[in-house]
């Protein structure tokens with residue numbers, strides 16, 4: 001059944017809207033062998049966007065092969081190498097037999113274990129079990145370049161949740177190793193993205209870090225209201241319902257155009273709507289959205305100190321700068337002046353707030369609505 005709105009998972013086809021400029025730019029980077037770094041807050045659409053570019057390139061059947069992997073479950077360097085090599089082997093082989101052949105050719109002693117699922121519709125999986133004494137990191141990291149050279153193609157490796165690297169033991173050495181090998185490759189380029197904005201910025205924006213200036217760094221912006229309006233109205237139409245353009249715009253405004261929440265709130269409104277959506281439908285839908293998210297927010301705030309909570313409340317009441325002014329510190333009970341920078345840093349590290357050129361804001365618009373309803377002024 002066709003779904004009117006999708007949220008929480010990556011989207012494609014009819015459920016993907018806009019991003020024309022970004023799609024073009026990433027595609028150009030891929031076609032020209034430039035590395036791409038994609039940074040945005042959570043659930044804005046990084047994964048969906050990269051998937052879209054990869055799918056469109058696959059359709060064009062150019063001499064570019066994209067490989068996608070998600071390293072959210074990698075806890076250390078060798079977890080990463082295993083996933084890296086296994087994904088590349090599998091993705092560049094058209095037949096199972098080729099996996100073993102390519103491994104023999106480029107990974108020496110490593111023999112892949114291939115498990116074939118009993119269900120014929122699902123694919124096979126590969127595990128390599130590489131340990132530090134088996135093969136050098138440099139050899140593993142050269143795998144895509146060797147395959148690309150041999151097959152006379154360009155390979156683009158897309159690594160999702162790349163910020164995990166920042167949590168590896170001895171992380172900076174690992175980053176140096178990766179960059180050291182990758183920057184000399186001519187037939188392979190990389191697209192690195194991840195859901196923790198602050199961590200990604202630490203890896204790529206800090207001059208002292210190995211990945212500084214590694215490629216074209218793109219900050220993925222929110223989808224604009226004028227692009228959302230036709231999308232929302234159209235999706236209502238597919239289910240025989242109606243929503244006015246102004247109410248669709250109100251959905252966007254309520255969740256600050258945050259991609260996933262726009263779709264979730266639009267879905268909530270659609271459930272409330274009999275035939276044509278009303279302002280009351282939206283009001284009820286917002287309440288339900290806040291209720292749906294509240295278990296997560298309770299969990300996120302449980303471990304916060306009262307100063308941290310007070311800081312969040314100050315932001316929610318419209319204060320975005322000048323926190324160390326006497327009146328603000330007293331009004332919101334933020335402790336001493338020196339406490340302010342500690343609070344800011346700790347909440348940024350938790351990805352709950354973000355510092356922009358306009359001041360400090362909550363990263364999650366529904367979290368803001370939740371705080372406002374739990375702690376009314």
Ligand SMILES: Nc1ncnc2c1ncn2[C@@H]1O[C@H](COP(=O)(O)OP(=O)(O)OP(=O)(O)O)[C@@H](O)[C@H]1O
Nearest residue numbers: 006007008009017042043044045046047048195260
């Ligand atoms: N181009 C788009 N058009 C419509 N909706 C979108 C688009 N991109 C993202 N979304 C919405 O945002 C949700 C999250 O998308 P996606 O998983 O691609 O984001 P992400 O930035 O990779 O998230 P995370 O930070 O969790 O990794 C989707 O389920 C969908 O509701």
Ligand SMILES: [Mg+2]
Nearest residue numbers: 046047160195
């Ligand atoms: Mg993602």
